[in-house]
Amino acid sequence: MMKNCVMDGDSQQExxxxxxxxxxxxxxxxxxxxxxxxxxxxxxxxxxxxxxTVNEASLRQAIFGDDA
Structure with missing residues (x-):
């Protein structure tokens, strides 16, 4: 399995x-x-x-804002 296959030089930047x-x-x-x-x-x-971790409270705040 080739996990970290590099296609070109640019892909090494990220x-x-x-x-x-x-x-x-x-x-x-x-x-x-x-x-x-x-x-x-x-x-x-x-x-x-x-x-x-992703939890309900963090998603609720992200989607509905501070007043959720």
Missing amino acids: PEQSVVNRVLSTFIAAVGEDEALSEVAKRLKPVLLDGD
């Missing part, structure tokens, strides 16, 4: 994302394209990609 992170990144980018949801996308990114 660490390879897992499939889950690629899917979540694509989802967050798609949400961010909607002007009404751009703030939600900004809040979702750290919760889904940067955090160690």
Whole structure:
């Protein structure tokens, strides 16, 4: 199994994302394209990609904001 296959020199600049992170990144980018949801996308990114665990409270706050 070839886990860290490098296709060209440019791909060494960023660490390879897992499939889950690629899917979540694509989802967050798609949400961010909607002007009404751009703030939600900004809040979702750290919760889904940067955090160690995802829980209901953190998702609720990211989706609905501080007053959730």
